[in-house]
Amino acid sequence: MARTLPPLARFLIRRVITAILLAWGITLVTFVLTNLVPGDPVAANLGQRAMNDPAIVAQWRAEHGLDKPLWEQYGLYLQGMLQGDLGTSQQSHRPVAQDLAEFVPATLELAGAAILVSLVLGVAFGVLAALRRDRLPDHVLRVLSLIGISVPTFWLALVAFYVFFYRLQITPGSGRVDPALGMAPGVTGLQTVDALIAGRWDVFTSAVGHLITPALVLALYTIGLLTRFTRSAVLEVLGQDYVRAARAKGLPGRTVLFRYVLRSALVPVITVAGLAFGSLLSGTVLVEAIFAWPGIGQYAYKSATTLDLPAVMGVGLVVGVVYLVINLIVDVLYGVIDPRVRLQ
Amino acid sequence: MTLDITGLKVSIGGKDVLRGVDLRLQEGRVHGLAGESGSGKTMTGLAVLGLLPHGSRTSGSVTLGGRELLTMAPRELNKIRGGEVAMVFQDPATSLHPMLTIGKQITEHMRHHLGLGKREARARAVELLGKVRIPGAEEACGRYPHQFSGGMRQRVAIAVALACSPKVLIADEPTTALDVTVQAGVLRLLRGLCDELGLAVLLVTHDLGVMSAVADEVSVMRDGLVVETGPRGRVLREPSHPYTRSLLDSLPDAQIEEGGR
Numbered sequence: 001m002a003r004t005l006p007p008l009a010r011f012l013i014r015r016v017i018t019a020i021l022l023a024w025g026i027t028l029v030t031f032v033l034t035n036l037v038p039g040d041p042v043a044a045n046l047g048q049r050a051m052n053d054p055a056i057v058a059q060w061r062a063e064h065g066l067d068k069p070l071w072e073q074y075g076l077y078l079q080g081m082l083q084g085d086l087g088t089s090q091q092s093h094r095p096v097a098q099d100l101a102e103f104v105p106a107t108l109e110l111a112g113a114a115i116l117v118s119l120v121l122g123v124a125f126g127v128l129a130a131l132r133r134d135r136l137p138d139h140v141l142r143v144l145s146l147i148g149i150s151v152p153t154f155w156l157a158l159v160a161f162y163v164f165f166y167r168l169q170i171t172p173g174s175g176r177v178d179p180a181l182g183m184a185p186g187v188t189g190l191q192t193v194d195a196l197i198a199g200r201w202d203v204f205t206s207a208v209g210h211l212i213t214p215a216l217v218l219a220l221y222t223i224g225l226l227t228r229f230t231r232s233a234v235l236e237v238l239g240q241d242y243v244r245a246a247r248a249k250g251l252p253g254r255t256v257l258f259r260y261v262l263r264s265a266l267v268p269v270i271t272v273a274g275l276a277f278g279s280l281l282s283g284t285v286l287v288e289a290i291f292a293w294p295g296i297g298q299y300a301y302k303s304a305t306t307l308d309l310p311a312v313m314g315v316g317l318v319v320g321v322v323y324l325v326i327n328l329i330v331d332v333l334y335g336v337i338d339p340r341v342r343l344q
Numbered sequence: 345m346t347l348d349i350t351g352l353k354v355s356i357g358g359k360d361v362l363r364g365v366d367l368r369l370q371e372g373r374v375h376g377l378a379g380e381s382g383s384g385k386t387m388t389g390l391a392v393l394g395l396l397p398h399g400s401r402t403s404g405s406v407t408l409g410g411r412e413l414l415t416m417a418p419r420e421l422n423k424i425r426g427g428e429v430a431m432v433f434q435d436p437a438t439s440l441h442p443m444l445t446i447g448k449q450i451t452e453h454m455r456h457h458l459g460l461g462k463r464e465a466r467a468r469a470v471e472l473l474g475k476v477r478i479p480g481a482e483e484a485c486g487r488y489p490h491q492f493s494g495g496m497r498q499r500v501a502i503a504v505a506l507a508c509s510p511k512v513l514i515a516d517e518p519t520t521a522l523d524v525t526v527q528a529g530v531l532r533l534l535r536g537l538c539d540e541l542g543l544a545v546l547l548v549t550h551d552l553g554v555m556s557a558v559a560d561e562v563s564v565m566r567d568g569l570v571v572e573t574g575p576r577g578r579v580l581r582e583p584s585h586p587y588t589r590s591l592l593d594s595l596p597d598a599q600i601e602e603g604g605r
Contacts, residue, residue, distance in 0.1 A: 240438065241433055241434075241435065241438035241439040242438060242439055242440060242441040242442075244395055244433070244439075245431070245433055245439040245501075245504075246441070247395055248393055248395055248425055248426060248431040249425065249426035249430075249452070249453040249504070250423060250424070250425030250426035250427055250453055250457060251452065251453055251456060255452070259441075259444070259452075260441055263441075263443050263444075264441075264442075264443065337443060338442070338443050339442075339443060339445075339488045339490075340442060340443075340490055343488070343490075343491070
């Protein structure tokens, strides 16, 4: 049956199967790592007096399944996970899945907006720098991208907050939307999308306004990185024989740039963008804290400091799966752009 | 249509690469351009279409049917490129884009220069691929360069060059990157197309064996100058310039005789 499928579909199926196996590996790793951490969840969650009462401790352990052997705990965890049950947070006393459903979309919206801005600006700047090599635009962009790469995110976040919100008062403050408007209800959890679906134009503009500063702060590093990478990738492709051959065919400069140069140059750029998304996610912890963005970064920090193991495992699982999805997207894009990958 | 190169001088970064080259290409004739690496053969070919590397300065004259190419406006020159003067490059593994189908690479400039629709261009591509003897031309259109052998790729590159029925074909070492066994086939193809379509061909090569197999006229370059030019038989059998003689002496004896038509 597999023989009759088109190459791209076969390529996709292979990658998805690999991704599922990796996802299972992630559950194992998060589980083992979480349980290896020195620290007693009992001590972290029960008060001093309760700790001294063996009956209470035993009851608490039994309640959270901690009295069973580790492999059995893992089995139960997997079983629950397949039914959408990630355990109950010891802090919020709510199902972890419910907590995640609330916090993950906020982070995805922030990180998604940041990576989108990075790709558009980074690639555009990189192409411009390469085409105007060693001239003014190239020099200016070199300085700007180096600044973007070297400035620490938390400092930038504080300065941006101070300058644009406190001093100039041109951006809204913390949070995701103006509290007076209330959140738009919706299925995606992405405020901008939900507001559009609900037809709440006021909520949409407020959500975009709240998103701009933290997303730009988060994106600045990636913009700088992608500018540098795109520039060198484009310069390398410009020297290729097939670009000269395309010029010899009398194709317009636009066609040569988009069809011949960018197509090849995007392959390394996509690789870097995929990796950069990882560092972008870790950057959200700081940015969310400063802009009071109710995302998974804040949730992870709170869970880790209180040894809320089900919550920590849930966060680990989500972050791992996000990485997998990003890598899957990168792999698929390779296959779409480069026939040599998909026709192997 | 004839292509006349007179007093062509090129310097790149202050270094003189061509120091006054004179060449004349006529329709239906293959003009072989020989010489060692660095003698300026390739630069001569690139200068005709204004494809020299950045920072190069050109003077002299290149005329195609009376129109001066060196001072032509970029838009006008782009119509000549691929439309009236086409090029075939040395290594088909790098001169075809690895991520675009053969069909796309044959038809895109046809559609641009000749204003053909998708289906007309496609039909012509299949016809061209047949002409350069690619088996299964119809389905070859949907394939990518890496799915062809080196010799087949160079035939594809020749089909790409011929797509807009150019008058002049500049072939820069078209057989150098190929296996010896497929070189002869590609050369025979070039010669046949030249006769059939009345192309004026500039065949750049460092291989005098290749030259003797297909060229009508031969020019020999050294240090950015043409040191000798004339009909193939005379230049290869009775060279008047000592440099041509030393080039011929460096060949194994039998090669010229065997290669001759």
